[in-house]
Amino acid sequence: MARIERGHCFCGAVMAVMEGEPFWICFDHDDDCRRATGGPMTIWIGYRPHQVELTAGKPKTFSKTKGVIRSFCADCGTSIFYADEGLRDELYVSIGFMDAPERFPPQAQAYWDMHLPFINMADGLPRVDGYTRRRDPALGNPRER
Numbered sequence: 001m002a003r004i005e006r007g008h009c010f011c012g013a014v015m016a017v018m019e020g021e022p023f024w025i026c027f028d029h030d031d032d033c034r035r036a037t038g039g040p041m042t043i044w045i046g047y048r049p050h051q052v053e054l055t056a057g058k059p060k061t062f063s064k065t066k067g068v069i070r071s072f073c074a075d076c077g078t079s080i081f082y083a084d085e086g087l088r089d090e091l092y093v094s095i096g097f098m099d100a101p102e103r104f105p106p107q108a109q110a111y112w113d114m115h116l117p118f119i120n121m122a123d124g125l126p127r128v129d130g131y132t133r134r135r136d137p138a139l140g141n142p143r144e145r
């Protein structure tokens with residue numbers, strides 16, 4: 001039987017079910033995600049879009065960076081999804097949205113070059129400056145915003 005994971009926002013208006021294994025999980029230290037999620041860094045859980053189904057509510061979307069669409073609960077503000085035209089067939093779910101976040105150990109540290117100076121982690125994970133995934137260069141570098 002396929003792995004089933006569920007998520008919901010803080011107020012419960014938005015809920016989703018994720019089916020199967022995520023293909024990628026990583027810490028993310030970039031300042032856009034820091035501001036969008038409100039935490040010092042976040043963890044994104046990568047699924048194929050067809051694996052993710054909304055079961056309640058409809059997140060509000062916001063885009064500031066070319067090609068990037070962020071979703072969040074319009075009522076409580078919980079960060080929910082990160083979608084990127086430069087990362088085709090990839091949909092990232094915020095770890096804070098997950099009902100069982102402990103089941104998603106990250107595999108790498110993305111945008112390590114932007115990590116806050118007092119964040120020290122002895123996890124032995126690869127530290128990558130910038131994206132850990134190959135983003136379509138046609139969309140430019142989000143840093144040049």
Ligand SMILES: [Zn+2]
Binds near residue numbers: 013075076077
């Ligand atoms: Zn909510």
